Amino acid sequence: MENLTTRGRATRLGATALGLVLLLIGTFWGSDDDFPFGPFRMYSTSNPPNAPAPDTRVEGVNSTGAVIDLDQDATGIRRAEIEGQQQRYAADPALLAEVADAYAERHPDAAALVEVRIVIRWHGIRAGRPTGRHTDETVVRWQASR
């Protein structure tokens, strides 16, 4: 049996208490910014039973006119990150040029993108169940100046 010293025990008790206090403060008053002590807010927002659900995607148009799906594989940027910074993109659509750059970085041989847009597909929901109907809304659009 390997026992702790009194000091070792006290230090561990203190560290445990400090960690718990930080976590509780983060949970009650913190935000994601306080990682790793922020609130565990995965799927914590409440949506009314009949409110349509947004399904966000980023797509681009290249110089040949083809529409390209700019998902995580295409750009290295996760969808939730686009949604997390959507206000920034809306305030400054030119930021979407960064998405085009990220795509070009990963596809050096592909035709250049002349347009990048954030599109939300709104899926209908009734009584907490999907209805199967949807409409698309373009919320931010950036076009390359030529």
Next chain:
Amino acid sequence: MIRWLTEAVPRGRVAAFRTLIYLFVAADLVVFTPWVRTRASVPGELYHPLLVGRVLPLPTPTPTLVAVIFWALLLLALLAATGRAPRLLGWAVCGLYLEWMIIAMSYGKVDHDRFGLLVALAVLPTAGRARHGDTTRTEAGGWALRVTQIAVICTYFLAAWAKLRFGGLDWLTGSVLARAIIRRGTDLADLIAQVPYLLIVAQFGIVAFELLSPVVFLLPARWRLAMVGFFYSFHVVTVATITISFAPHLAAMTSFLPLERVRPLVWARRLIGRGPSEAATTDAPEPRPADVDPVPADQDPVADGAERTLDDQAPVVGRPAGP
């Protein structure tokens, strides 16, 4: 309380947990969250450091920085998995993984599935040396496992609190699961979504299970393992329906299990020893006492309860079972 917090466990369990956690870190880099590496090609303009990244003078990720951290972390995690230099390697992996996560979470989305893993990485260096199969009990190791368990349960319990804080009671009767299924549901989830009110019932069920999760600490050993089994089954369902794995959390949750019974190397050695020649019985080196076969699972947990005053950690292997 302090005795419960530092309740001793066999060193073999600490060794097994250590190996598992550091192997998971290596696997996380290449299998579970490989997208962190794509930060190398995402423009620095999109980097919005978290509070901890602003307080500490951490650099904006560049392709070189991301590559250096990736390879250093992979190498050190694999070395740490051997159990050698547990403090030096442990602290190095802890620091590098934290920086890796700050890079991962600083582009507009923070994941909530790895608090338990981060706690495990922060406490494992304090657990001291531990050899696989060693039945000597250690309080330092017991504390490391206990606080990891607490972190895992906090993830559930405080998630229920966050739902009340951000969603309110309406969360229970809202359409959050329908939303999740629309955004990332599998075919199975689409089938489930058609059953009237099932998703609403599931929302009540999720909050009930999260609020009740601390009960795991009050249960007798055998029921505790059953409840941990239930936690795992919950995650099987979330993977099968909305493809969210919570893998780091699942790795940290093994802190509840009597991991010292899992001895893949011993089993492999025995298999090889027996395989080609019958001479194995005479030629094979005498197994050390530490390597003896674990007691069958169903025989152990309650049998020696009488002589054990503190039996809150998972049952121990290698002790005499009963009278």
